[in-house]
Amino acid sequence: MIDLPLILAGVIVFAIVMYVLLDGFDLGIGLxxxxxPDEADRDTLIGSIAPVWDGNETxxxxxxxxxFAAFPTAYAVVLPAFYLPLTVMLLALVFRGVAFEFxxxxxxxxxxxxxxxxxxxxxxxLMQGLxxxxxxxxxxxDGPRFAxxxxxxxxxxxxxxxxxxxxxxxxxGAAWAIWKTDGALQRQARRLAAGLMLAVMGALxxxxxxxxxxxxxxxxxxxxGLNLLWLSPIPLLTAFAGWRLWRSIRGEGEVGPYLWSAALxxxxxxxxxxxxxPYAIPRAFTVWEAAAPASSLTFTLVAIAFTxxxxxxxxxxxxRVFRGKVSPGAGYAAIGEPDETR
Amino acid sequence: xxxxxxxxxxxRLQFAFTIGFHILFPTMTIGxxxxxxxxxxxxxxxxxxxxxxxxxxxxxxFALTFGMGVVSGIVMTYQLGTNFGTFSRITxxxxxxxxxxxxxTAFFVEAGFIGVMLFGWNKVKPVWxxxxxVMVFLGTLNSAFWILVAxxxxxxxxGAELVDGVFHVTxxxxxxLNPSMPYRVAHMLVASFLTVSFVVAxxxxxxxxxxxxxxxxxxxxxxxLWAALILAPTQIVLGDLHGLNTKQHQPVKVxxxxxxxEGRTEAPxxxxxxxxxxxxxxHLEVAVPGLASLIxxxxxxxxxxxxxxxxxxxxxxxxxxxxxxxxxxxxGLVMLGLALTGLVLRLRRRLIDSRWFLRAMTAAxxxxxxxxxxxWITTEVGRQPYTVYGLITTAESVSPxxxxxxxxxxxxxxxxxxxxxxxxxxxVRKIVLGRVPGSGIEIPAPARPTPVGRGADRARPLxxx
Numbered sequence: 001m002i003d004l005p006l007i008l009a010g011v012i013v014f015a016i017v018m019y020v021l022l023d024g025f026d027l028g029i030g031l032x033x034x035x036x037p038d039e040a041d042r043d044t045l046i047g048s049i050a051p052v053w054d055g056n057e058t059x060x061x062x063x064x065x066x067x068f069a070a071f072p073t074a075y076a077v078v079l080p081a082f083y084l085p086l087t088v089m090l091l092a093l094v095f096r097g098v099a100f101e102f103x104x105x106x107x108x109x110x111x112x113x114x115x116x117x118x119x120x121x122x123x124x125x126l127m128q129g130l131x132x133x134x135x136x137x138x139x140x141x142d143g144p145r146f147a148x149x150x151x152x153x154x155x156x157x158x159x160x161x162x163x164x165x166x167x168x169x170x171x172x173g174a175a176w177a178i179w180k181t182d183g184a185l186q187r188q189a190r191r192l193a194a195g196l197m198l199a200v201m202g203a204l205x206x207x208x209x210x211x212x213x214x215x216x217x218x219x220x221x222x223x224x225g226l227n228l229l230w231l232s233p234i235p236l237l238t239a240f241a242g243w244r245l246w247r248s249i250r251g252e253g254e255v256g257p258y259l260w261s262a263a264l265x266x267x268x269x270x271x272x273x274x275x276x277x278p279y280a281i282p283r284a285f286t287v288w289e290a291a292a293p294a295s296s297l298t299f300t301l302v303a304i305a306f307t308x309x310x311x312x313x314x315x316x317x318x319x320r321v322f323r324g325k326v327s328p329g330a331g332y333a334a335i336g337e338p339d340e341t342r
Numbered sequence: 343x344x345x346x347x348x349x350x351x352x353x354r355l356q357f358a359f360t361i362g363f364h365i366l367f368p369t370m371t372i373g374x375x376x377x378x379x380x381x382x383x384x385x386x387x388x389x390x391x392x393x394x395x396x397x398x399x400x401x402x403x404f405a406l407t408f409g410m411g412v413v414s415g416i417v418m419t420y421q422l423g424t425n426f427g428t429f430s431r432i433t434x435x436x437x438x439x440x441x442x443x444x445x446x447t448a449f450f451v452e453a454g455f456i457g458v459m460l461f462g463w464n465k466v467k468p469v470w471x472x473x474x475x476v477m478v479f480l481g482t483l484n485s486a487f488w489i490l491v492a493x494x495x496x497x498x499x500x501g502a503e504l505v506d507g508v509f510h511v512t513x514x515x516x517x518x519l520n521p522s523m524p525y526r527v528a529h530m531l532v533a534s535f536l537t538v539s540f541v542v543a544x545x546x547x548x549x550x551x552x553x554x555x556x557x558x559x560x561x562x563x564x565x566x567l568w569a570a571l572i573l574a575p576t577q578i579v580l581g582d583l584h585g586l587n588t589k590q591h592q593p594v595k596v597x598x599x600x601x602x603x604e605g606r607t608e609a610p611x612x613x614x615x616x617x618x619x620x621x622x623x624x625h626l627e628v629a630v631p632g633l634a635s636l637i638x639x640x641x642x643x644x645x646x647x648x649x650x651x652x653x654x655x656x657x658x659x660x661x662x663x664x665x666x667x668x669x670x671x672x673x674g675l676v677m678l679g680l681a682l683t684g685l686v687l688r689l690r691r692r693l694i695d696s697r698w699f700l701r702a703m704t705a706a707x708x709x710x711x712x713x714x715x716x717x718w719i720t721t722e723v724g725r726q727p728y729t730v731y732g733l734i735t736t737a738e739s740v741s742p743x744x745x746x747x748x749x750x751x752x753x754x755x756x757x758x759x760x761x762x763x764x765x766x767x768x769x770v771r772k773i774v775l776g777r778v779p780g781s782g783i784e785i786p787a788p789a790r791p792t793p794v795g796r797g798a799d800r801a802r803p804l805x806x807x
Contacts, residue, residue, distance in 0.1 A: 050457070050461060051457030051458070051460070051461045051462070052457055054409075054412055054452075054453040054456060054457070055450065055453035055454050055457070057412070057416065057453075058445065058449045058450050058453045060416070061415075061416055061419050061445050061449055062442070062445045062446070062449075062450075064419045064420055064423075065419060065438065065441045065442040065444070065445045066438070066442050067438075068419075068422070068423065068430060068434050068437070068438035068441060068442075069434060069435070069437075069438025069439040069441065069442045070438065071434075072430055072431045072432075072433075072434020072435060072438060072508070073431055073434075075423050075427075075430050075431070075434060075438075076423060076427040076428065076430045076431035076434070076741075077427070078423070079420060079423030079424045079427055079430070079741075080423070080424060080427040080741040080742060080743050082424075083424050083741075083743055083747050083751070084747060084750070084751070086420055086424060087424065087751040087754065088754075090416060090417045090420060090421075091417075091754055091755070091758050093413060093416060094413040094414065094416075094417065094758065094762070095758070095762075097409055097412065097413035098409055098410060098413060098762055098765070098766075100409070101405060101406055101409045101769075102765060102769060105406075105769045105772060105773070106769075144431060145427075145428070145742050146427065146741070146742055146743075147742070150743070150744055150747050292434060292435040292438065292508075293435050293508070293510045293511070295435070295510060295511040295512070295514070296434075296435035296436070296438065296439055296511055299439045299511070299514050300438070300439040300442055303439065303442060303443045303446060304442070304446065307443075307446035307447055307450075308446065311446060311450040311454070314450075314451075314454045314455070315450070315454050317454075318454045318455070318457050318458060321457070321458055321462055321465050321466060322457065322461070322462075322465065
């Protein structure tokens with residue numbers, strides 16, 4: 001018998017990883033805006049994400065939808081628990097999403113839309129970080145219902161994870177900018193990436209220490225028995241990825257910075273998975289306890305099996321069409337301009 | 343304090359507001375994507391120059407509208423859980439997979455190809471660009487289909503049973519092909535195309551008012567009116583069929599639409615009235631005897647169930663349903679009238695020169711949105727007090743959250759959406775007036791000077807607003 005809840009939990013984790021790695025870089029581009037004051041450079045940065053941001057954000061919707069389908073109990077607890085940060089995050093994503101398009105059509109109000117783009121990116125990232133930290137902390141439940149208060153998500157630990165995520169998305173954004181631009185803008189992106197990487201490594205180390213210190217069960221998971229021996233590749237590989245990332249940022253790496261940043265994120269996820277396994281809601285419901293009836297799991301999984309490969313295929317195609325360095329002047333100003341070569 | 347901020351009432355208001363705002367944009371993108379496919383196909387096949395220009399103009403508006411639809415749509419996916427968490431837990435096993443399929447077959451398709459459609463003119467061959475436009479259109483159709491499957495299931499649940507407070511699906515075929523689904527899908531898709539026909543024709547009429555030689559204006563008005571001529575009568579027939587389907591499965595909703603308090607034969611068609619829920623009657627009623635029976639049963643003496651078939655606390659808010667239904671039908675008839683008038687003028691070769699008609703069409707550009715909203719209000723308010731019809735009430739669906747959390751977020755949504763809606767209209771106006779940098783489309787200048795003291799084109803009213 002195949003373990004349907006386990007597979008679907010895997011699909012949700014995959015969707016979240018895709019979201020973080022992809023929307024992470026376009027949120028990160030927004031975070032870099034104050035450090036790239038030149039409007040032409042900003043247009044280039046926007047041009048590098050304009051064709052893909054919408055697809056990147058869709059992974060977040062997919063994660064939410066499959067959670068609703070396969071783990072309705074978890075969905076019904078998590079969403080009310082994070083009511084305020086989720087709502088603020090969604091509004092921030094709304095602002096930043098429209099700011100993309102409005103800023104290219106604007107003349108007098110351009111500064112306003114730049115601010116909305118940066119502010120929306122920052123607030124959305126902070127809220128995601130707060131939710132991450134609060135999720136690790138756990139959610140108070142009574143039977144299948146959320147039973148905590150409206151501000152349970154705000155703790156020193158969740159503030160730490162929020163700061164970490166801002167640095168992390170900023171790093172992904174800078175790494176993406178290194179990949180998609182050249183010349184002075186690329187050099188600027190390298191400088192930003194170097195600083196952000198140090199911030200990420202510092203925050204990651206702090207979080208990794210803080211998590212077991214404040215959560216005895218997680219400490220037991222990592223340090224009980226011989227566990228640390230088995231799990232030691234995770235911190236060691238993280239250190240290795242950090243070293244390669246640094247060399248690639250400081251050197252001539254074009255794609256390297258993004259790939260090694262992504263590797264850092266993946267290792268972070270792996271560490272998180274080790275800490276939280278096997279819970280859908282930490283220490284309240286396991287993935288099996290929160291799962292929907294088998295008829296819903298099977299149906300969802302069949303749908304995923306048929307469509308997800310196609311999604312990955314044409315997402316890859318869309319990225320391929322816009323491969324290479326982004327040309328200045330691409331982006332929303334150029335919508336529907338078939339005959340002009342640039 | 344806590345008692346006065348009722349999370350149920352506020353949650354319903356918030357959901358109604360956010361989904362009402364959201365639905366305007368998909369209504370536009372579904373129809374507009376179809377129009378763009380038509381234009382690009384025509385351009386590829388015949389090199390018809392005006393079609394390409396129209397494509398350029400409308401794809402800019404499409405990009406803005408699509409962006410608004412995406413961001414306001416992401417909100418909906420999560421709001422179901424934040425405000426109606428209990429509902430999500432009970433119905434997740436049915437609705438979750440349907441929404442997942444929507445994401446996989448629609449959102450990703452749209453997102454994957456819209457980049458190529460908007461930014462890929464110089465990156466791919468024309469036929470691949472055309473294919474991207476077609477894929478975006480298919481994405482919008484898939485999206486509409488699956489979300490309407492989910493919505494229809496809540497109106498006419500089938501293929502699932504409640505076990506221990508959670509729905510278990512016994513037959514996915516029955517869930518998807520639930521009784522009201524085909525009617526709702528057809529009615530909504532045609533609503534979308536009809537709405538866009540009037541938007542396109544309205545902008546065309548506006549251009550012709552400025553310059554009777556405008557090729558863009560002539561093309562847009564003509565195409566929009568042809569489409570409306572086919573779609574308006576189709577929509578009336580579909581609406582009638584949908585109504586009959588509703589009468590079979592949700593007779594109380596139909597009774598509210600008709601303002602019929604007592605079930606009877608030879609039921610009158612109430613043209614005007616002020617429904618009074620407390621007194622369970624209409625005031626100042628003007629009615630045509632027997633006509634409701636004829637429309638709903640196709641017999642003069644057919645029996646039509648009244649609101650009295652259920653206890654007063656199981657009735658929907660009658661006045662809202664009654665009036666929104668009349669707004670929808672009224673606009674439908676106006677659209678039919680305009681489309682027929684357009685045909686008559688066209689046959690007499692008076693279309694371009696009938697300025698009164700061009701003005702009427704300009705003013706009518708946004709009426710499809712009002713009709714669509716009114717239709718949704720009719721059907722969604724009409725199913726109260728249930729979320730899953732006859733099985734789960736709205737009161738049983740709400741999240742365990744405090745009223746003021748909902749109140750704060752509702753205020754935020756109203757503020758943010760209000761600003762965004764205004765900005766959206768501002769930029770659509772700029773595009774229509776050709777004031778976007780480098781648009782390369784010749785938009786007719788104002789035909790006559792406007793009164794002194796108001797900037798020549800700044801104060802000009804715009805159809806889309």
